[in-house]
Amino acid sequence: MAVKVIEINRDVYAGALTLADETRQRLRDEKTCLINIMASPGAGKTTLLLETISRLPQLNIGVMEADIEAAVDAEKMAAAGVRSIQVHTGGECAMNASMTRQALDEFETADLDLLFLENVGNLVCPAEEDVGAHKSAALLSVPEGDDKPLKYPLMFQVVDAVVITKTDAKAYFDFDEEAVCDRIHRLNPSAAIFFVCAKSGEGVDAWCEWLQSVVTSI
Amino acid sequence: MAVKVIEINRDVYAGALTLADETRQRLRDEKTCLINIMASPGAGKTTLLLETISRLPQLNIGVMEADIEAAVDAEKMAAAGVRSIQVHTGGECAMNASMTRQALDEFETADLDLLFLENVGNLVCPAEEDVGAHKSAALLSVPEGDDKPLKYPLMFQVVDAVVITKTDAKAYFDFDEEAVCDRIHRLNPSAAIFFVCAKSGEGVDAWCEWLQSVVTSI
Numbered sequence: 001m002a003v004k005v006i007e008i009n010r011d012v013y014a015g016a017l018t019l020a021d022e023t024r025q026r027l028r029d030e031k032t033c034l035i036n037i038m039a040s041p042g043a044g045k046t047t048l049l050l051e052t053i054s055r056l057p058q059l060n061i062g063v064m065e066a067d068i069e070a071a072v073d074a075e076k077m078a079a080a081g082v083r084s085i086q087v088h089t090g091g092e093c094a095m096n097a098s099m100t101r102q103a104l105d106e107f108e109t110a111d112l113d114l115l116f117l118e119n120v121g122n123l124v125c126p127a128e129e130d131v132g133a134h135k136s137a138a139l140l141s142v143p144e145g146d147d148k149p150l151k152y153p154l155m156f157q158v159v160d161a162v163v164i165t166k167t168d169a170k171a172y173f174d175f176d177e178e179a180v181c182d183r184i185h186r187l188n189p190s191a192a193i194f195f196v197c198a199k200s201g202e203g204v205d206a207w208c209e210w211l212q213s214v215v216t217s218i
Numbered sequence: 219m220a221v222k223v224i225e226i227n228r229d230v231y232a233g234a235l236t237l238a239d240e241t242r243q244r245l246r247d248e249k250t251c252l253i254n255i256m257a258s259p260g261a262g263k264t265t266l267l268l269e270t271i272s273r274l275p276q277l278n279i280g281v282m283e284a285d286i287e288a289a290v291d292a293e294k295m296a297a298a299g300v301r302s303i304q305v306h307t308g309g310e311c312a313m314n315a316s317m318t319r320q321a322l323d324e325f326e327t328a329d330l331d332l333l334f335l336e337n338v339g340n341l342v343c344p345a346e347e348d349v350g351a352h353k354s355a356a357l358l359s360v361p362e363g364d365d366k367p368l369k370y371p372l373m374f375q376v377v378d379a380v381v382i383t384k385t386d387a388k389a390y391f392d393f394d395e396e397a398v399c400d401r402i403h404r405l406n407p408s409a410a411i412f413f414v415c416a417k418s419g420e421g422v423d424a425w426c427e428w429l430q431s432v433v434t435s436i
Contacts, residue, residue: 040258041341041370042362068342070368091372093311093342121369122342123259124286124311143361143384144260150288151339152259154309166361169390 020097023104023132032112033215036095036131038155039139041121044165044198046073048139048207049116050080051198055208059113059215064103066095066120073118083112094125097132114215123148127155134218137161142175149183156184160214161192163207168197238315241322241350250330251433254313254349256373257357259339262383262416264291266357266425267334268298269416273426277331277433282321284313284338291336301330312343315350332433341366345373352436355379360393367401374402378432379410381425386415
């Protein structure tokens, strides 16, 4: 499958908040649920999405890959037969509502049940942007450490779900599961928290059930 | 040792480029070498700095810890007897020249040989700011993956050194050392590259020798 790469220009659309709301409504009308996936570089976004998509054959799923440069993630998706598009942010540290809309305008979404936006690897800037998603999730990998909600609180405040990834590395890294849950819930009492290992598949089903319920409810 | 926390206001100083140059000159006059340390959240900046400082007893070293919130890193430094200051960026994704100067104005640097700025955990935004450092280094941890120079090229272009951290996790994660060196050197042919495990101390001496030579040469 060929990978389509879009070079995005900033500020083609004006009025970001309205635009995000419009995007949400347009996708809701199409019955396409948009989920914004955010995390640091290397937290395992692409690997988790590939494993997730393989476990949800009942859903028609697409992925918008956002990166500053390169198309390695969209190529991985395409190699797995997933409909995907690579978005280049031109150096921007996160997708915003305008850039998301430009990407959507290039992507056939009408027949999709679920569309993931895999945002730029960054735990700071993406938390500040309403891209027009229906739900959002942050990934935090075990090697990053259980103190990250203390240092990057906004990200953990704004998301609907937190996925702790690479749980198979627990033996290698000190990571206090109870402490991380406590830190997340102090910032965001209603956040759903999942512990997953995409490699072994452990915990992925619970995350998939959450996604299925989100898709059903929009 | 008590931890000092500074809440920084943006744009107190105008003219960022000049200010960065002034900072560099002022610190050079004091014979204090400022090194800007950048990486993703959880790449191991604090742990590497602690191990580094313990191996350079001949140098008087201080650390400015920059984070959006929390003072956990400055507390770790203080607990180890390292002179440190915590800088809160007020949500900003990176330190800039003005914020760095405000922090320096609160920190006695005259008797320091070496001052580390441990920047906000972010592989994108800090690369765009000239804070006034004499040299800069990016850390990339093995769990993050060897493809990161492809996705975040600016960071790997602008730094003087790249430190690959958590090399003890190689058995757990696919990480091609040759490929990562090749990707970094294509962006930045003169970058010094170090492979270190701060836990075991492996490779830390070579990094320390580089730091010592930088301190001597400013």
